[in-house]
Amino acid sequence: MIVVRVVQTGDVDALVSLAKETGPGLTTFKPDRDALAARIERTRRTLAGEAAPGEAGYFFVMEDSKTGDIAGVCGIESQVGLEQPFYNYRVSTVVHASQELGVWTRMSALNISHDLTGYAEVCSLFLSPRYRTGGVGGLLSRSRFMFIAQFRERFPERICAELRGHFDEDGTSPFWRAVGSHFYQIDFNAADYLSSHGRKSFLAELMPRYPVYVDLLPQDAQDAVGLTHRDTLPARKMLEAEGLRYQNHVDIFDAGPVLECHVNDLRTVRESVVVPVAIGVPDAQGDHPPTSLVSNTSLTDFRVGVAPGVVANGSFVLSADDAVALDVKAGDPVRVLPLKVKQG
């Protein structure tokens, strides 16, 4: 069984080698042993209740329980922007109208905002190219919502996810070219690196303090506002199926969309149920047998995977192997979310 579980101290070597599989795009997951060890420690402190609100965050790994191969990671920040400001542009609407002239025009303006301060954030998702088949990406992304559903009291009212913005064929961002490059005067990757490593003071110094009129920008930059990177479209679909929506916040560098919603409105929070587990032979009949996301309820050894079957007669039947992989015994509570056909 492929499981997603909370990261453990012993995972650091595996994470360093997994991080070597990332390309230049992902700045939050680099083969930097110290940074990865610090992130594991931060997760441990958070689980132990030792982390300050601004520091609290969780990191998860995806593991093949048969081989012990670690093939993906993902994270949740409990509350963004409590230590360093969390910057976005809010895309606002500006209307100019004159009855005298019979003029009515509408345009968008970008306003630097801290609107998302205190939101939880799902982030840092990376899946090894070796595993990008068979729907494991969905498991990796959704595992975080299972964790949030299980430990709802550990999270605030709202949640968000930042998606990569649009890049041209040559790998450059038209929005950065038209806006960011004039203000920050360093290259995109350098700005992104500094920002994602908590060195954000340059933003306050260099960012546009006044709203930026979108309609005055070159057309390709206008088009990029709120546009998702081609490679990130599947992630966007998944997050939207979960209930997150674009609500006029975009990234300050590439204008990629931020999706957001109330935590209580997450599909997983609304629809998952906790039932006792039974060990046996799962009911997996037909050509497309139903499957479910199933997690244990342990905070420090949280595990979630995809198992055949659905809740029936008030319990969920797991195979003996899957029960071991999820570290549950007969009668233990499990959280179950039925997956829609073809989405498992």
Place this chain on the structure above:
Amino acid sequence: MLFVRPGKLTDLDALAHMARTAQPVLHSLPHDRAALEARVALSEDSFRADVDFAGEEFYLFVLEDSSTGKLLGTASIVAAAGYSEPFYAFRNDALIHASRELHVNRKIHALTMSHELTGKSRLAGFYVDPSLRGDAAAHLISRARMMYIAANRRRFTPEVFTLLLGVSDGNGASPFWEAVGRKFFGRDFTDVDIASGGRSRTFIAEVMPAYPIYVPLLPEAAQRVLGEPNETALLAYDIHLEEGFEPDRFVDIFDAGPVLTAQVDRIACVKHGTERVVREASHQQGDVAYMVSTGSGESFRCVLADLPGDTADAPLAGDVRAALGAKDGDVVRCVPLHRRDDEDLKGDAA
């Protein structure tokens, strides 16, 4: 000979003709006959009025050929720009974006809608008949206004300005308008420019940007014309510079044409102006071109005449005296038309 005098209601036909001919549109001379008549009447009242500080007065000047009686040019002064409504211009501010950590330090310009020019005296409505050769007549009608201001300081503000036409392409399209104004108005520059009748109408507040516009984010073509005069305005630009005006940090809100400003204390007509006593002469004496003016109200006249430099009197020939309406013993204001080289040097040293 050519001379400048205040405009009168009897000039209405000639003024209407100039208003129709002038390209671009003269906001100070409405096409509508009744409105034009009201403007001229306001000017007559303004020249006559006893004024202690700049208000809603409007001063219209015309350039007349004394031999034919034909009007060949016009220019005006608005005593207080935007007297009843704010006068708008873009102020071009430099914002410093610096980060010590990143070794970055840059000036970023941003255009902010500004009312700062409101209430200042504004030179406007400059037009010279295209048949006039050379630029002496243009200097005369344009700078006669400064001669009038020099003689009537109380009627105007200590700082004065003028707004010159910005750059447009062969089809009359302004690159700045295309990049900025069109996005807000959704229509052609010429439509709105005429409708605005100046830069102080309510719809400007309703339609133009409330937030500053970052210059580096605008298309190159729009950035290039910022504060640049139209080629048809180059002569006016040079005349104002010669008078002592300087490009300021303001540009026009529609076409980004330059705003030139001057402290009245420092303009040539004030700094280099001297009062001389008229002496009858049978012919021109001296070889330095001067602007010579007399009178303060409706009797204001201004001409060009060659005078000797550095004398206390002004020997003037009969036709000049007639154009000025001045006789032997009258006091006239005299200012060299062009600054001498040694004055330039003194200016630089100061």
